[in-house]
Amino acid sequence: MSASATLFALPAGRPDRAWWQVAARAVHDWARPSRVDLRDAVWLLPYSALLPAARQGLADVGGWQPRVETVATLRAQLGPRLAAGGPGPDAVLNRLQAAQWLREVPAGAAWARDDAQAFRQGVDALVRTAEAMQMRVACLAPAQREAWWNEARALLAGSQGPGSIERLLARVALEWVASDLSVDADVLRRLRPSGWILLRAGGPDALAEALQREALESGIPGLLLDADPPPSEPFALALHGQPPAEAVCHDAETEAQAACAQVLAELKVSPVAQVALIAQDREAVRRVRALLERFGVAVIDDTGWRLSTTRSAARMIAMLRSAQSLRPGGADTTAADRRLEWLKDDAIGLAQPDSLVLLEAHWRGQRLADDAREKAEAFWVDAQARLAPLLGGRRKALSDWLRALSALCLADTQEAARWRDDPAGRAVLLALRLEPHAAHDATWQTLAGQATMSLDDFVAWVDEVLGDASFVPPHDSRARVVITPMARALLRPFDAVVFPGADERRLGAIEPQPELIPPAAAQALGIEGTAAQRERETLAFAQLLRQPRLTLLRRAAEGSEPLGASALVERLRLAWLAAPDGARTLPRVSPSLPVRSERAVAVDPPLPTAGSRWPASLSASAVEALRACPYRFFSRVLLGLGEVDELDRGPAKRDYGNWLHAVLFRFHQGRVPTQDLEADRDRLRQSARDEQDASAYSEADLLPFLASFEALVDPYLRWLHKREHEGWAWAHGEQERRIAPPALGGVALHGRLDRLDQHPDGRVELLDYKTGSVTSLRSQLTDRSEDTQLAFYAALLACDERGGLRPEVVNAAYLALDDRHAPVSLPHAGVGESAMLLIDGLAAELARLRAGEPMQALGQGAVCEHCEARGLCRRDHWSAPASPAKNGEGDTAPSDAGGPA
Structure with missing residues (x-):
């Protein structure tokens, strides 16, 4: 009959300094009669965080001390791992x-x-x-x-x-x-201590207990310190202290808030209290951590984050996926977003921020001046050249891909510093073996040279490596809150434990993963299966009951799905009800975050002044914003704020209008007037195909608009031939104009004219293409003073070299292209006179604003209902709706804050 280790059951209660002293005395009490020289004995612990507590307990007891290690730390001290053919630690x-x-x-x-x-x-x-x-x-x-x-x-x-x-x-x-002829653990077997001492907590350590069992057979004594409860009564530890508290929250957000509130409450109990926050639900714990940071609470995170969630890893992946999108056929609906994400955090984008802004505007479909568009395109050409090492369209060895990636990240001194000065950046370089010292392993070099990959395979490999690696950020040594997984919280001397995620989905619900070995075969071979994992989780949860205070939090629902308590919590509840001193239940608590009272303050409409924030020139949309609401002009023009379109949205009505503008410009540029309908039809359709090829949209994207365009082809050509028969001829298109009327005090006006037609008698007509509603355009032209756009363009066209206006030479009309009767010409009668009134009114308004008149938010009309600055002016929070000013007689008088009429 083989010898067995001496068993000592450690007491229940908090694993504080006194508890560890009990364990240390048990070691000494065993060593004396067993004639074990403690100087040569080894005490193995479940994990390294317990090493300081065990060593402190031995120091308190005094006398000779055994060597206190874990299996991993002990193995690391016995020399490097032997080269072998089996799986390694990497x-x-x-x-x-x-x-x-x-x-x-x-x-x-x-x-x-x-x-x-x-x-x-x-x-x-x-x-x-x-x-x-x-x-x-x-x-x-x-x-x-x-x-x-x-x-x-x-x-x-x-x-x-x-x-x-x-x-x-x-x-x-x-x-x-x-194929591994030398098992790495055999190095531990060759160690001949005077005795093996094990601490069992959270289930047996198979390797440690195997080492002790084999040593016993060779005559080396052993001691097993058992801190686990009896397998038949896993929750017996709960009966030796106060019951855990339970908090049931409405949803995930309230659960995170309650967990944060409980942590704050525990920290107030004592100025030196140590609180454990169990990372059972990592998503909830991330939210709790963010809330704690708002309250200025520092934390230590034992678990860390997946390296792939750091900014440095995201930057690396964005660069690789940008390279992917440059391959033929590699671009998709998210390509522009990925490229911008890379450029905004890369050396080339940081060095040329103005060019990057222009490129983003260009990709978002904004109409740029020719020189600005050329600058944006040149910047993108340079950016693509930077990614050239990752392109080539063929399979390469992994080592070649990594050399190319290293050249991108580390060849430039400044760029290398950005990676190496950031802790997460250094972790990325090490995980991918981009640092020279990280790739010295001969096995790695051989495999990296043999493994061939396409660019897609390489990006997937990098993503997988970063997803598997962990990053533990530096922490404040004075922090009193420790985020740790449940298995690493056992036997640590915390004052309180806060446990969010104690529901049936996250605790005690281990799902069996698809494995290669059937369960029966795995059991026969002694390979740990799902049942053993459940038992370990049960024991780890039971060990938390040693702590002085334990608060279990869970949510009552996951979306619309009800969520119950964990099966482990229900077993704990039953054990507590069966306690010898009578039926007891787990107390319910409702922790809530601190609330502070604030006195309600009336919100008045903003009244900003222009100050010195005057732009060099104004566009038609800027003048229209000033007329509609001065505060809208302030936010849009003076502050430069505005809504940003989604990069990867499908084409909208405005995109169709821009595309149609470009098609008609292609069609008319270089065209010789003719009455040949068939030739013009072919030319117009070819212009549409050419513009479609030049745009970022596929035929599928433009399919609805191509149908509208096809319906427009013949009506437009008939209208054009009739117009040319009347003597009108296309003269210019997409023409940039800029004027500086002296009345505006140095502020210029600029814009792009869609089309100018000329008549042999000297008349000029400005046409502005529209794809909007004809009814809306007619309504806009009913009161000529309300139409800003054509009056503005007429002013651009009619201004002479000295800044004076010649209104008699200008006609203007909207040309509606998206109507069943299209094209429909809607002229602005007396547009020259409207242009003069616009300039005069604008000059007076600018003079008042320069003099310090506030740009009041009007808060009235349809313009306000759909204004992108509504949240900025706080219209919905004003104390009272804005109302027209009252004159001395009690009648209402319109405010002139709305700009020139």
Whole structure:
């Protein structure tokens, strides 16, 4: 009969300094009669965060101390890992090795080519299975391994029927592990301490207990300090203190707020209180952390974040996906967004911010001057050249891709500093092995040279690596709140624990993952399965009951779906009801964030003044904004604010108008007037095709508009031929004009004229294309003083070199192109006179604003209902609606704050 370790059951209660002293005394009390020299003994703990507490407990007791380690820290001190053929500690390298092996088989190469996502999932499953087998083999004595290999090969035999692919991958994993002739854990077996001491908490540590068991067989004594409750009564620890509190919240947001409130309340209990925030629901904990930061509470995050969620990782992925979009056929509906995301955080965009602003405006469909558009396009050409190392359209070795990426990130000293000076940036460089010292491993260099990838494969690989890596940001050593997973909270001396996510979906609901080894075979081989994972989670949850105060929070619903308490919480509730001193329930709490009272203050309409914020020139839309509402002019023009269109939206009505403008310009430019309807029809349709090719929209995007355009072709040509028969001829299109009337005091007017036609008698007619409602345009022209646009364009056209107006030479009309009777000409009668009135009124308004008259928000009419500045002027929060000013007789008089009539 083999010897067994001495068992000592550690007491219940808070794992504070006194509790660890009890554990240390148990070690000394065991060592004396067992004749164990503690100087040569080893005490293994479940995880490294417990090392300081255990060492402090030993120091308090005094005397000789054993070596206090975890399995991982002890192994690291015994020398580097032996070079072997099996899976190593580097998950990236393991996946790369597995993928390379599978691709060497014709069927595997075809799988990777035909279904890349399923291939990557298969590689992940293979690596997970190999790591699980490796862990099991590490727990076996060398003499037991050959029998285990044979049993595993027998259980995984067979290549036909359901699950044949899974069995094949499992056999690959098995032979991969079997190729490792020297099991890394055997280094620990060669260590001959005077005794092995284990602390069991949260379930057994299979390798540590295997080492102790083998040592016992060779005559080395062992001590097992058991901190876990009995398996039959996992919640027995709950009966030795006060019951946990429970908070049921309405939804995810209120749960996060309640968790934050509870943390704040616990911190107020004592100036040195240490509070654990359990990261069972990472999404909720991120929200709690953000709330805590608002209250100035520093935290220590044991778990960290996925590296892929950091800004540096997002910057890396944006650069790679921008390169993807530059390949033939690589651009899609999100390409412009990805490119801008990269440029706004890249060296070329930071060095030329003005060019970047122009490029974004160009991509958003804004009409730019020719020189501005050329500057934006030249900037994009330079940006594409920067990505040239990542282009080429062929498969390359992973090492070649990484060299190209390293050249982009590290070749320039300033750019390299941006990566290396940022902790997350350094983590990205190390994860991708872009730093020279990170790629010295010979196995890595061999595999990186053999693995060939397309650009798409490389981007997917980078995304996968960054998604698997963790980033733990630097923290304030004075922080009293620790974010930690449940398994790393056990036996730590916290004053309170706040546990959000204690619902049936997030706690105790481990879903079995699709694995390569069937459950029965895994059990026979001793590989940990779902049942063992559930048992570990139950014990970890039970260990939290040692803490002085535990608050469990959950939400009552997930969207519209009701959500109940976790099965572990229900078991705890039953254990508490069955307590010897009578039926008790878990107390309910309703933590809420601090509320402060604020005195209500009336919100008055804003009254800003222009000051010195005058632009060099005004457009027609700026003048129209001034006339509609002075505050709208203030926000749009003087502050330069405005709504930004979505980059990747589908084409809207305005885009159709811009496209149609460009088509008609192509059609008329260089055209010789003719009455040949068929020739003009072909020319107009060809112009549409050319403009479609030049635009960013596909035929599918423009399909609704192409149908409208096709319906316009013949009516437009008939109208044009009739107009040309009357003597009118197209003279100019898309012409930029700028004038500086002296009356405006140095402010110029600028605009782009859609079209100018000329008559042999010297008359000139300005035509402004419109795709809007004919009824609306007619209504606008009923009162000539209300039509700003044609009057403004007429002023641009009629102004002479000295700034004077010659209104008699100008006619103007809207040409409605989107009507069933289109085209419809809607002339502005007396447009020259309207232009003169516009200039005079604008001059008077500008003079008043320069003199300090406030630009009041009017808050009236249809303009206000659809104004993008409504939230800025706080129209919906005014104390009372704006009303017209009253004169001395009690009658109303219109305010002249609305600009020139």
